[in-house]
Amino acid sequence: MSHRDTLTLLPGTLDLLVLKALAHGRKHGYGIAEYLQQISNEVLHVGESSLYPALQRLLLDGFVQAEWGTSENNRRARFYTLTAAGRRQLAHEESAFERMVQAIQLVLANA
């Protein structure tokens, strides 16, 4: 595929989206991907080669916790939950993103 066909997001946005997806309760990897796809009206397809490294990063930073459990169709799955630090990080990233979007909108509206 060519360079222009793919959507590019601001750096760090994926972490924000994953944290947000986990804000409403624990989910496994596939669940997060499905959730983001549905909520975004099928615009955001999160490849597993982006999602799982992001989850590993959040785990190492202590923003999420992981535990093995059983999925809705009785398969062994690893569920991720937001930690207290993760909630703080989510709030921080959300406000930073808001400011960024507002700034970009200001530029677009006036240019």
Next chain:
Amino acid sequence: MHCTRRARAAALREELTLHRTQLIDALQQRGLSPRDAACEAALRMGDETAALEAAHRVWSLRSLDSFWQDVVVAMASLRRHPVFTSAVIIALAGGIGVSTSAFAVYNALTLRGWNVPSPERLVSLYVAVPGGNGSKRDAGFTRQELDRFARQSRTLEGVFAYERRRPDGTRRLNPAPVSANYFEVMGVRMARGRAFRAADDRPEAPRAVLVVSDAFWRDQMHGAPDAIGATLLVRDVPFTVIGITSPEFLGTDLVRLDAWMPLAAMPLVLPNVARSHHMPTEACCLHLAARLASGVSSHEAAAELSDLLIAGSASRAVQRSVLVAPYTMVHSSGPTVSREVIPAFLVLAGVSMLVLTLACANAASLMLTRALARREHVRTQRLGATTTDLRVRQFLLESLSLAVLAIAPALAIAVWSPPWLLRHAAGVQLALPFSPDSRTLLVTVALALLSAVCFGVAPALHLTRGRELAAARSRLSPQLVGLQVLCSLTLLVLSALFVVGVPDGWGAQRLATAMAVLVALFALLLASTSACGAVSYGAQLCAADGGVRREYGASMRRVSRLLGSWRRHTMLLGLCGGAAAAAASVVLLRHSLDLSAPSPRSRETIGLLALSALATLAMSLPLCRTRRVPGGAPPVFE
């Protein structure tokens, strides 16, 4: 929590499997058949290794600064693709090894000294005769001049005469005539017995005595404990063995020497040659070499010896002066050889550079193939570190790591292949020092870095211009294939010319044939790795990109589909094919170099070369079929 990285990777793999299963379930619920659902899931998820690699990057980087992070990532990623890594290393080691071998031979011939204590102080002496067009070298001293140098010189620690010995192609004992102080000045120890004394080398009372080499004593005299005092026949004249040299001394000639005799003993075996040594003519032919006193430069020695020469040759019509040059193999064989050696080595250097270019093209091709397989990985990284710099950096670091890994095998090739080739193909045992020295090491490292730049920079440059990897691959591929085919064919044609053009005698033809077949073998091996790289590229495309299926020809599509699930093993298969071809070539090499035959069979060798040329062409063809990857895939999260 996970203690080890292996446990983490296992957990991640389990998660990925679950992800895939749930995706297939979801697709089946939307009405796809199980088979189509599996295929669609494979297309959407792409290469599992990309996710694993990205996760490895996350795990390994927390405690390192960014350069070492990149090095760790590069090494880890190479370790996880052993087949790709070994394919590139084989190609590079071959290319660098051949070039370094050429340099090692040149180094041994002209730059290195002999295997004796402080060889840098050994010099050979020539007489320069002013000629019509500049001064000209002319090796020729009389016995009287030798004696005068030995008595009066202050700049020389010792000076000796030696006679060049041409191998006569027989196994007959053929001792090299040297003056009595030869071993003393060279600094050679005797393992048994004694070296020559002045009394052994008096022209008026020649003694038939011999010093033999350690190898001769072991092989021909079976290491007999009573070898000292034994009698050996030299051209039917009985000589007495008085000494055996230490094992590390192999003589001061291109070919390993078996034995030495005093110069004065020459008339006993070669009455005609020896007579001229005592006549004060221009045509006399004693070759002199000397050890400089410590702290004396060769200029000072040359000035002093020229004065001594002029002082003693008042009767001579021409003014002569002495030239002092390092005593190396080329100079010990005479000035004409050094004049012939340089152009010959320029040709050899050109050929080996061609081989290196071929290897680099091959490595670049494999790198691009692999980079394409990791598109997902590369995109992931852009989330964290924003620019294409990261890709370029990783490309360069990986190619650098590969080149560094290729240094050791390349050095091994450079150290072992020239003596092996010369011994088995040309049938001569050389006295040249081929053990690695600092110069060889330097050249190997320099060539490795050069090749890393060559095969890493071209793809990296394409990336900096913002092109997609696939586009870079499709743009570069035809050029790389063209380069490979061109280099291979040039090498093969050169090899054929070499086999036809080299005059017979002294094993030269046999050596040329062996070199030609080895070059052909290498070309074949490289072509097969390129071909398997191309096929696995096709397989990658099929697995990663649905759109490509439309672009591919029917046969290629079928092959790719077949290999889709096998894509990691395809390269291994190609390597095995290349190795089988190489083994077949070795069998043919032995056959065409039948040692009992009087000369190698040129016709068969050229047939073999032609076959290799065809095989090279055929194996390079799949690369030409790779096309641009079309757009139109669903948007991917970035």
